[in-house]
Amino acid sequence: MLNIGVIGYGYWGPNVVRNLNEAPGAKVVAICDLEEKALSRAAKKYPRMVTTQDYKTILADKDIDAVAVTTPVSTHFELSRMALNNGKHVFIEKPFTASVEQAEELLELAEKKNLKLMVDHTFIFTGAVKKIKELIDDNTLGELYYFDSTRINLGLFQRDVNVVWDLAIHDLAILDFLTGKSPSAVTATGISHFYDELENLAFITLYYPDNFLAHINVNWLSPVKIRTTLLGAQKKMLVWNDLVSDEKIRVYDKGIEGDLTKEMSYKTRINYRSGDMWAPKIDQIEALSHEAEYFIQCIENDLTPINDGAAGLRTVKILEAIIKSLKKGGELAYL
Amino acid sequence: MLNIGVIGYGYWGPNVVRNLNEAPGAKVVAICDLEEKALSRAAKKYPRMVTTQDYKTILADKDIDAVAVTTPVSTHFELSRMALNNGKHVFIEKPFTASVEQAEELLELAEKKNLKLMVDHTFIFTGAVKKIKELIDDNTLGELYYFDSTRINLGLFQRDVNVVWDLAIHDLAILDFLTGKSPSAVTATGISHFYDELENLAFITLYYPDNFLAHINVNWLSPVKIRTTLLGAQKKMLVWNDLVSDEKIRVYDKGIEGDLTKEMSYKTRINYRSGDMWAPKIDQIEALSHEAEYFIQCIENDLTPINDGAAGLRTVKILEAIIKSLKKGGELAYL
């Protein structure tokens, strides 16, 4: 039985506590948060767990095998470094770290200490993303053409990070998982209507090898909530709407017929294929529950998580490039 | 009664013929197209009109007062120039011309000849766009924050222009009309999956003065058709879905409360306002019918059309800048 301590009991922390606590082979034994209110909520719900405002209590506890860090991103590096130095496996909230430098140092440290470092890329454990991955891997979709995600809503404005760090990180993690590739360059444009430095909407283009392109539209100031991703591909195309309870994924037998890559005369007719639509059943189990179990299994069986520090590093590298482009009005930033 | 000749009876031409012919004070007397099939369709439908494969027949006809040019964009300049030189008013399909230079020359020529030059920016005559304009002008929306348009579908792939010239032109015309402003710079990214030079999807950002920003997502390779525009603003926000027959425009009493532009402490709570939604009734009459009548009125009463050559020139300038940015991977292009 692995003993786990959780640092951070704010918005996401309670979900992490609940799922890690229910994962077979693990139990949460201690919770840390700076806010008393949060701690008293935790204490009421989990009377047997230790609650503390001092994270060192958790980091110093020799009975604790692993630590989950669910605090603001600015604190990820310091807390994770101490945890690793104290011999604890680390489950760390996304975005992984505030800089590439920090990510690289944690990665190195975890390897040296032979400890697991897992970044909470929750979406890759959803039924929807797993199904899309399956449709890519079994070649149902064929060659990928583009990924176009719209992730917009009203709020929640963050005070320490912009909308890219808050929302686009989800798409970066999903792209990393689905394509197994990293972009060669990015451009990003955006605007901040309220705070000088923190964009509340942004539009990102990622250039990948093999003529694949991704676009991400994130916005904290939209009158409607949208979570829709289009995946264009050669054989089939799909639309993932994460806001509906049923039929989140729709696979369209649509596309263009014929060999269009060769020289065509002006008169050649383009044929559009439009066949059946199909909405495969997808796993409805809470993604974080799968992820928590997977974290425990990776520790128990000494496996390298798919969402390990290296995956975290790849996404932070892209985040840094996006911010760089954003600050220069959309200038191309190479990775 | 104004006599009108129409050159080009392909995809859009029949609509132009029908609406100009039904406009009070005007009648279409001649139709030109290179394709015999198109001409015989026209002859069957309008047995009293002259049909010809030679556009000079129309341009030379002294009884013709105005010419509508509904041919591919590469021919707009030459046909319009000849029409103006022959003393005819010109109604010209969008995009206005293939280059800024051509646009400027036509503009100058029309002024010199004291003839009307009107660019077919159809969307600004729709009930939806007119209603949005009204909501801006009467300050229902308040200060504009952003415009975000998605205009995607499967096909129709063009052979002579890319998706920007084909689809984004609509948004440029709408933005010109709604804001009365021109962007100071643009960036655009995109990709062509089939032809080397013609992008089939593109993402455009337009930077405007006063912290207003516009984004346009155009795509010929989408499994679903979307025509949705978000307009973020200070007092109200709206969503325009052009694909529904009722309630195309939804006005949301949503936003952020308080004076966020000033320095805020980290602890200040952001309040989100979420009130009623309202879908105003909008004019359902065919936009082109309004526009055709307006063209005739502008000629009869010597008025300057809102969608005159100058408006056409402004959109072509932006198109050129977009293409420039696109060819350089998203580099900022100033106007």
Added chain:
Amino acid sequence: MLNIGVIGYGYWGPNVVRNLNEAPGAKVVAICDLEEKALSRAAKKYPRMVTTQDYKTILADKDIDAVAVTTPVSTHFELSRMALNNGKHVFIEKPFTASVEQAEELLELAEKKNLKLMVDHTFIFTGAVKKIKELIDDNTLGELYYFDSTRINLGLFQRDVNVVWDLAIHDLAILDFLTGKSPSAVTATGISHFYDELENLAFITLYYPDNFLAHINVNWLSPVKIRTTLLGAQKKMLVWNDLVSDEKIRVYDKGIEGDLTKEMSYKTRINYRSGDMWAPKIDQIEALSHEAEYFIQCIENDLTPINDGAAGLRTVKILEAIIKSLKKGGELAYL
């Protein structure tokens, strides 16, 4: 080449004229309507056809082989009877006749004269209904459980018939085609808010053999337009939404597992099956075009139409029973 005369050029007549005129092997040669305006519209569109206010002109014309009757239902019987007596095949608008008696007399007359009598049950020629029929016939759906149709909108209030004759007739024709069965009894409730005798909304239940039940909800006073039909069945269930352009039919792999017909203990768990959803591609061609061709083929090849007078009679019988039940507050009316 069959010569056709069309009597009635109001709401539906122009569609009938256009489709019969374009059907291979046929041409419309004469149109009759009492209203001058309608006739002049017809004359403008079809300058070569004879237009007349006197239906006898058509009925007496020896060169006319078939007549389409697209007038109000109260006139169907008289006009069709004369047409048959004059040796003409008859295509007759739905509802077939105003009474069972009339329907039976026309049926008999057509048989005696060896002429085709076809009732315009347009919906059974739509891609959607044909696809549903296919899914029933190839046993994709399995045993049918129920049919539940909602067919509501604002207007168009009729002055001579109630909402049942106007809207429910569509469902009766569809049910006749899909099930190949007739109900054994019906009940109907409804209300008229404006005219004493003409219900503007009604709810109909039809009892069929083999534990199949149909329900029809028709309403002229609904704020929203709905055209949705559920078809419950043992193996798959489907929803047909006729108002969307794509994916009109959705087939759900949903149902109840296990043999529930046998005695179950209170503790037996009921299992719900919930699998993929599938939207088959359906034929998008105008139904009336298929139907017009079929009418001509039935005449040319001496075939009995599926929507012959007998089908018309079956639906009129049900209409009469519905009205009977309606007038008695929902009392069961046997057929």
Added chain:
Amino acid sequence: MLNIGVIGYGYWGPNVVRNLNEAPGAKVVAICDLEEKALSRAAKKYPRMVTTQDYKTILADKDIDAVAVTTPVSTHFELSRMALNNGKHVFIEKPFTASVEQAEELLELAEKKNLKLMVDHTFIFTGAVKKIKELIDDNTLGELYYFDSTRINLGLFQRDVNVVWDLAIHDLAILDFLTGKSPSAVTATGISHFYDELENLAFITLYYPDNFLAHINVNWLSPVKIRTTLLGAQKKMLVWNDLVSDEKIRVYDKGIEGDLTKEMSYKTRINYRSGDMWAPKIDQIEALSHEAEYFIQCIENDLTPINDGAAGLRTVKILEAIIKSLKKGGELAYL
């Protein structure tokens, strides 16, 4: 502080416990259920409450002021009667009782004992239903024409009651609240595909005075979940879709113009009014939370609840009439 005991901790009981426990002025002190599993869940969540399999423990406890009965309907009468006889106020799950006779006896007993008897008609405490009531009471809608509710989904099949007792009861409670009237007669049709006696779908018509009519469509065997109610009225009409999170209620400025109740000539044109649509903001707070507070207030301040035993009795009377009609194939049942 009122002490409350809750009998029944199955599907709905946990919600009742949570809300009554959080209501100001009350706390739940004891929970009873026959199933050990349910009890242990309750004990884990509320370690300070007494848990018992013997309801008499609760009924006999002199410190308990009120009892919530959230058991199957067949047990409502006996448990409530004992509770009232022991001097306890009673909050009772809907449907109130299994028969009119039982309802009347409980009503009488509560009056004699001067105790509160409240039936859990949760829906009338939702933001949506309260807003509709407001729009009726302030005459925004004008005279009511009809109510048409569709309440369908796959499962959950009940073993002791049919779909009418399970689902239609909601609409009966809503109608009772909104109209303040009782129907004069009902008809109901339905079918049971699996159990001989328990209909899994049913269609109900309720005739009210003043030419108002209600229709209820309930179905346990639908491939899609629908919770939509239309309310037709003279000045405005509304659609309530309970499955969407925003804009549950849409008010349409649609209807028919002019005085249609008088004799009209056949030629009089009917005008349809089609104006704006409006979605008022509605209270999003959990209905049961409002209801629990209201129950406590009614006890503390000796108020008669709007959803008292008399309201429960009115709905049970209608249920009995519906079942009667259902068993006779839709025969009119008078109340």
